[in-house]
Amino acid sequence: MENQKERTTIVLFSGELDKAIAAFIIANGAAAYDHEVTIFFTFWGLNTLRKDEAVNVKKGFLEKAFGWMMPRGPGKLGLSKMNFAGMGPQMIKHVMKKHNALSLPQLIELAQEQGVKLVACTMTMDLLGLQEEELIDDIEYAGVAAYLGDASQAKVNLFI
Amino acid sequence: MENQKERTTIVLFSGELDKAIAAFIIANGAAAYDHEVTIFFTFWGLNTLRKDEAVNVKKGFLEKAFGWMMPRGPGKLGLSKMNFAGMGPQMIKHVMKKHNALSLPQLIELAQEQGVKLVACTMTMDLLGLQEEELIDDIEYAGVAAYLGDASQAKVNLFI
Amino acid sequence: MENQKERTTIVLFSGELDKAIAAFIIANGAAAYDHEVTIFFTFWGLNTLRKDEAVNVKKGFLEKAFGWMMPRGPGKLGLSKMNFAGMGPQMIKHVMKKHNALSLPQLIELAQEQGVKLVACTMTMDLLGLQEEELIDDIEYAGVAAYLGDASQAKVNLFI
Numbered sequence: 001m002e003n004q005k006e007r008t009t010i011v012l013f014s015g016e017l018d019k020a021i022a023a024f025i026i027a028n029g030a031a032a033y034d035h036e037v038t039i040f041f042t043f044w045g046l047n048t049l050r051k052d053e054a055v056n057v058k059k060g061f062l063e064k065a066f067g068w069m070m071p072r073g074p075g076k077l078g079l080s081k082m083n084f085a086g087m088g089p090q091m092i093k094h095v096m097k098k099h100n101a102l103s104l105p106q107l108i109e110l111a112q113e114q115g116v117k118l119v120a121c122t123m124t125m126d127l128l129g130l131q132e133e134e135l136i137d138d139i140e141y142a143g144v145a146a147y148l149g150d151a152s153q154a155k156v157n158l159f160i
Numbered sequence: 161m162e163n164q165k166e167r168t169t170i171v172l173f174s175g176e177l178d179k180a181i182a183a184f185i186i187a188n189g190a191a192a193y194d195h196e197v198t199i200f201f202t203f204w205g206l207n208t209l210r211k212d213e214a215v216n217v218k219k220g221f222l223e224k225a226f227g228w229m230m231p232r233g234p235g236k237l238g239l240s241k242m243n244f245a246g247m248g249p250q251m252i253k254h255v256m257k258k259h260n261a262l263s264l265p266q267l268i269e270l271a272q273e274q275g276v277k278l279v280a281c282t283m284t285m286d287l288l289g290l291q292e293e294e295l296i297d298d299i300e301y302a303g304v305a306a307y308l309g310d311a312s313q314a315k316v317n318l319f320i
Numbered sequence: 321m322e323n324q325k326e327r328t329t330i331v332l333f334s335g336e337l338d339k340a341i342a343a344f345i346i347a348n349g350a351a352a353y354d355h356e357v358t359i360f361f362t363f364w365g366l367n368t369l370r371k372d373e374a375v376n377v378k379k380g381f382l383e384k385a386f387g388w389m390m391p392r393g394p395g396k397l398g399l400s401k402m403n404f405a406g407m408g409p410q411m412i413k414h415v416m417k418k419h420n421a422l423s424l425p426q427l428i429e430l431a432q433e434q435g436v437k438l439v440a441c442t443m444t445m446d447l448l449g450l451q452e453e454e455l456i457d458d459i460e461y462a463g464v465a466a467y468l469g470d471a472s473q474a475k476v477n478l479f480i
Binding site: 171173174175202203204222225226229230283286287288289304305307308311312314315317318319 | 326328338339342345346349350352353355400401402411412414415416418419421475476477478479480
């Protein structure tokens with residue numbers, strides 16, 4: 001055990017801008033301290049990994065309905081509080097820019113550069129009818145067993 | 161330490177269908193990997209353990225009010241996102257059935273078969289006026305001290 | 321490692337009364353069992369630490385707007401469920417008083433007496449324009465690095 005790197009895992013279940021930002025700030029911080037970091041995207045959290053353009057894939061009716069209703073990528077996420085029909089996210093993005101804080105797409109890019117493992121939950125993809133072509137590149141695909149494998153070697157395990 | 165089983169604990173605070181499903185999928189996964197698993201149901205999470213029929217117990221006015229307003233069992237829980245006045249949960253249940261995923265009542269049953277320890281928070285029961293007769297069978301009753309006892313021996317501790 | 325105290329950390333991200341109460345009940349429980357406990361207040365969770373009176377500090381327009389819109393201190397927080405335009409929090413406060421449970425301000429005071437480390441996230445303070453004068457006394461100020469330092473020595477790490 002002595003020489004192994006410390007590990008941190010985050011389950012990102014929520015599909016809200018503020019929670020996704022918090023998840024990536026913690027993940028990037030841990031990676032900067034040389035932890036091996038995994039973010040496991042499940043349920044609404046998967047929307048964070050969607051490409052912002054529509055992708056032409058064959059789907060059934062319900063899968064299409066979920067696809068339309070759910071936010072397409074980090075630019076479309078709402079807030080968990082004070083969303084005000086989309087004005088809240090604009091305010092948050094504005095103050096983050098003003099303070100030179102990284103935006104969510106930049107935080108995602110930084111995480112990938114730092115080797116943070118981004119894992120899309122395959123069970124959720126099945127349920128919501130999301131396909132690999134619709135998600136950003138350079139991510140992994142796995143189920144709850146893989147998450148538990150990483151988490152049981154980690155000290156910091158968060159559900160966000 | 162060497163020969164002890166690994167432990168996983170989950171505090172289920174939220175009373176939403178999607179979060180309860182996530183909690184039970186992780187719990188059942190961990191139990192399948194031979195972890196000792198505890199789910200501690202507190203605040204709104206306790207509604208997951210309610211029987212779906214009304215139970216005739218003596219209560220004061222406020223306790224009755226909470227009893228009426230809160231969802232009675234796993235079949236009545238809403239979603240944390242896209243609830244759409246109950247249409248969202250129906251869609252989720254429909255796609256889960258279509259993909260042969262276990263429903264929440266089935267996930268609860270599986271957890272009990274696998275020996276996952278389901279613990280109702282006695283402090284919350286007092287506050288919300290819930291009585292043992294109103295909750296499903298074969299669960300335990302304890303407070304935050306018992307939770308902390310389990311959590312401090314576990315590596316994976318989540319708050320959902 | 322043998323003689324060190326056990327550690328527990330909580331990230332309080334949410335700005336809701338029920339979640340703040342849960343965080344402080346767990347924190348006070350862990351402190352009673354002689355854990356070293358840190359609560360790291362970030363995003364909406366920071367509102368828990370605000371003084372309940374307005375504090376006269378110089379601010380820009382957006383910072384003032386956030387200051388007005390966000391709840392000022394533990395007495396003003398809403399519920400994550402059944403808020404009913406403020407009636408929910410009154411009901412919860414009423415039943416807690418009736419059962420002699422500690423109120424949130426009392427839980428905060430107890431935490432400080434027990435030596436629970438309350439840390440305000442400086443990055444959030446910058447973003448939302450909150451200043452030290454607006455927060456309660458005897459707390460610490462730090463960033464995500466300090467949180468990760470504590471969390472990687474702890475077994476129980478929760479995100480609430």
